[in-house]
Amino acid sequence: MKRLFIGISMLVLLVSCGGGDDGPSIPEAAELVFPDENSECTTGVSVSENLSQVTFRWMASANTSSYTLNVVNLETNVPQTISTAATSASLSIAKGTPFAWSVSSTNNQSDQVVSSETWLFYNAGSQTTYAPFPAQAVSPISGSTVLKDIANEVTLEWLGADVEGDIVSFEVFFSDQNPPTTSLGEVETATTEFNVSVTSGITYYWKIITTDEEGNTSDSGVFEFKVN
Template sequence: MRAIILILFGVLLIGCKKKSSPKPPEIAVLVFPNQNSECTTGRDINQTTSEVEFQWMASNHTETYELRVTNLNTNITQIISTAAISAKLTIAKGEPFSWFVRSLNTLVTETAISETWRFYNAGFQTTYAPFPAEVIFPKNGASVFKDINNEVSLEWEGADVENDIEGYELYLSPTTPPEILIASPSSNENSAKVSVTSDTTYYWKIITKDSEGNSSDSGIFTFKVI
């Protein structure tokens, strides 16, 4: 009788044991194409496109991956889902791209997003324009406070395959498109303080120039001064 009671007690313990919750996926580490590089390994499809294989490392607790590749000149994004740790896409030659990978698991709602890398897909050029500058602060659409000098610090990041950036042009105005040249920082300057007025929305952009005479436009960003 005692043995039967012990067995029943054990069954109850097993039945009541709480199952561990599924873990969210972790961030995938990107492998190729390399950050701020020229991709020369694409397989030619025709004169204007080539097939590039994107690669990343497996991430824990992940069932599938979503690869997103964006043409930085057209802002057109291609998306592909796969359970593998690589995927091939046909993309335009001689164009700048950004890419990242999202890790997913159907057992949880959380997802994990990798770093975003940028590269040029090799074409027939002998020189490349700088990558469009990436805005660091303020984030697009953000509301910010001015400092005691009625200024806001604008910050960005520039990159170039050939590492020959010569400088930047910062345009800012309360109307769009911004056409007022506020500053011309050198290549080793990635921020500038600008005078602002409270309760005003501003539009700004960065033109990046290199020693070959090439340039790129960051696109227009906006922020509001509280």
């Protein structure tokens, strides 16, 4: 009887201790649905001469109690955000303007915030042709400190996109002065990286001018990095 009592006690202890070490569930990234990536959004409801209300949608993500919609005007870099427990939210945004949008997932039981992919789109306006989306820096990350390679070079890498898919060139500007005014030349659309010579201890600035077949251009804005 004594051995039975000890066995039962140990079993109760194991059960009571088990399952408590997993910690809170980490939210998963939401999958974006609409507006489509690299598209023209024509479903906005006009609210004024310059604004239309667009409804953003995404798929529900696991272990998520709330979402934060992040929408950035790519011409001004001004963000708009809204939090919701739903899988859609509406914002009034500028017509005829490029935007980037993403969704952050959070869980009441966890401090971790997980972000979705970032998609680009144009909110429809009166124009019939659109400039390319401003190029997005991939590497180096703006504000970062990087190491040069054995040839004393760093590779600039970016992403380019266009609603009509008619980008013809990227022009690379690079300098240790802000803003960079020295053009290193144009590269074809199949190329989205460029090697530059650098010196340790110097902060460098770069940007990309994207041009399409209609002659429309977009300015990426200035990115910067320091060489260690």
